[in-house]
Amino acid sequence: MTSQYAYIRGTFVPLEDATINIRTHAFLYGTAVFEGIKAYWLPEENRMAAFRLKEHYQRLIQSCRIIGLQHPLDVDAMIDITKELLHRNHCNSATYLRPIIYKSDLRIGPILKVPHTHDDFCLFSVPMDGYLDTSNGIKVGVSSWRRLDDNAIPARAKVNGAYVNTALAKTDGYASGFDDVVVLTNEGHVAEGSAMNLFLVRDGKLITSSITDNILEGITRSSVIELAAKELGLESVSRTIDRTELYIADEAFFVGTATELAPITSFDHRPVGDGAIGEITKKLRDLYSKAVHGLLPDYHHWLTKV
Ligand code: PMP
Numbered sequence: 001m002t003s004q005y006a007y008i009r010g011t012f013v014p015l016e017d018a019t020i021n022i023r024t025h026a027f028l029y030g031t032a033v034f035e036g037i038k039a040y041w042l043p044e045e046n047r048m049a050a051f052r053l054k055e056h057y058q059r060l061i062q063s064c065r066i067i068g069l070q071h072p073l074d075v076d077a078m079i080d081i082t083k084e085l086l087h088r089n090h091c092n093s094a095t096y097l098r099p100i101i102y103k104s105d106l107r108i109g110p111i112l113k114v115p116h117t118h119d120d121f122c123l124f125s126v127p128m129d130g131y132l133d134t135s136n137g138i139k140v141g142v143s144s145w146r147r148l149d150d151n152a153i154p155a156r157a158k159v160n161g162a163y164v165n166t167a168l169a170k171t172d173g174y175a176s177g178f179d180d181v182v183v184l185t186n187e188g189h190v191a192e193g194s195a196m197n198l199f200l201v202r203d204g205k206l207i208t209s210s211i212t213d214n215i216l217e218g219i220t221r222s223s224v225i226e227l228a229a230k231e232l233g234l235e236s237v238s239r240t241i242d243r244t245e246l247y248i249a250d251e252a253f254f255v256g257t258a259t260e261l262a263p264i265t266s267f268d269h270r271p272v273g274d275g276a277i278g279e280i281t282k283k284l285r286d287l288y289s290k291a292v293h294g295l296l297p298d299y300h301h302w303l304t305k306v
Contacts, residue, residue: 030161032102033063049303137265138179196256251278
């Protein structure tokens with residue numbers, strides 16, 4: 001592999017030099033926000049394109065606003081840096097991008113806003129084909145860990161420290177033999193997957209958790225809602241979902257930037273539908289894959305071509 005670059009402290013540096021001091025506030029307290037973005041090779045154009053890049057950076061700024069970080073760069077500047085990184089790293093296949101805005105002061109004490117505080121932006125890329133092996137569908141369990149509440153660490157913001165919750169849920173799920181997990185809200189309603197949003201199909205309708213049920217307002221979720229409506233004429237209902245609805249769904253799938261669209265074939269060892277990947281799920285997976293690879297001209301506005 002050619003040498004890889006990352007962006008940190010206002011400049012591109014070799015990846016191995018993109019390091020932080022162990023006294024960094026974000027390392028001590030988890031005071032950082034991030035995004036997971038994916039860029040794909042467009043087979044018909046022989047170049048890369050990042051999927052819904054603007055929306056990811058808008059959400060990163062929203063995460064800053066929620067937890068009270070300053071964002072050192074605006075959306076356009078972060079887009080330019082991302083394009084430059086994809087160039088410098090000679091990316092020519094599916095690539096995951098991880099921008100982070102982090103509290104970079106070397107300071108003891110959790111308070112976020114003090115005079116002369118510093119928040120920095122950094123970015124790196126890694127090749128990523130599949131986050132989960134989803135070819136035959138995945139087995140999912142309901143986690144005993146609950147999703148963080150909006151009044152604890154808001155799930156609506158992608159806060160680094162909050163991913164301890166994801167790590168606990170996912171690790172215990174793996175140990176129990178599941179590929180991934182569904183996490184519930186404190187009230188016991190279905191929130192989302194460990195790091196993905198959930199859709200159920202019931203009676204030909206798509207159902208996905210309400211944005212007020214402690215979920216991340218996912219960009220793949222909104223892309224799938226739009227594709228389902230425009231391409232398949234399928235309505236999506238966002239509402240509170242009960243745990244037992246998982247057990248009687250006709251089809252189910254997770255969506256997320258890294259996960260893409262992952263068909264779910266069982267919940268808590270109970271088969272979803274007849275235990276095979278559902279027809280609507282297959283169609284949406286195909287549409288999503290075409291959209292990210294630039295094969296649906298109507299959705300080229302979702303792509304930032306590099
Ligand atoms: N929920 C959580 C907790 C996540 O970490 C992610 C991944 N970013 C998602 C949902 C899916 O969001 P998106 O489609 O924007 O990647």
